[in-house]
Amino acid sequence: MIIQEKTACCVKDLGLMDYEQVYVQQKQYVDRLLNGSVQALLLCEHPAVLTLGRMTNESNIFVDEKGLMKRGIGVHHVDRGGDVTLHAPGQLVIYPILNLAYFGRDIHNYLRQLEQVAIDLLESFDIVADRIFGRTGVWIGKKKIASIGIGVRKWVSFHGLAVNVNMDLSLFSIIKPCGLDIEMTSLSEIKQETISMEEVKRRTIKCFFRNFYLEEASD
């Protein structure tokens, strides 16, 4: 039996923060980890913003730049995999800055582990969620509740996982999320009640630490 030791990870709750600011923080935590510091789990919500991953087909955005500006929605081309996605208040976004060398240097496996974090989180709310083969993310029936897109540099991860908690799902109508003809759902839509973001964060941290066999460390 192989007994893997727990590895250290700090937790940083950034609250509601602009996409660019969090991106800068991610890069700082990646550099810090490459220089021997601990791993990090960043949690936040973003003001409404579209992020365009490296596989984005721009025809999956149905509103032009002017229309997005009018709605106060920013746009960023980002160095993650995947197509276009939307972030907005009421959606929990987690950015794990992990040394994937501890977890087998396997991007496929890392994506499945991130899905498992969301599946476990939803299970804690008595919601049965699952994977769909070939469609990274977490699903409730045919509706998507969590999206994933990552970047890896020197086997350190960045970007991550977005879970729809209490967000305004009508915002997704301006894009084809992840380039797919799908409907999105949220925790509050499923439960038919407002869900405490703080509680979701608390449970997410717990599920994340359990799945990746981590121990909490100071920043």
Next chain:
Amino acid sequence: MKNVILPELGEGIEKALVACWHVNVGERVAGDDDLVELVTDKATFNVSADVSGIIREICVGKGQEVSIGEVLAVIEPLNL
């Protein structure tokens, strides 16, 4: 000469696309410099030089597909 190859990325991942090169032919690089960003369906992956030297050849262009183990670039090692 040192060949920079696309390493194993994980179970079932056999190919990736070149998203962008961070360096040009003739450029000096340090061992930990990122050379190229590759992209799979849901992930980007940066490959670093591993040795210090001069980029002598870039073997695959932006938008091209590469397989695991394929040569991405050739570096002439130097003691920088």
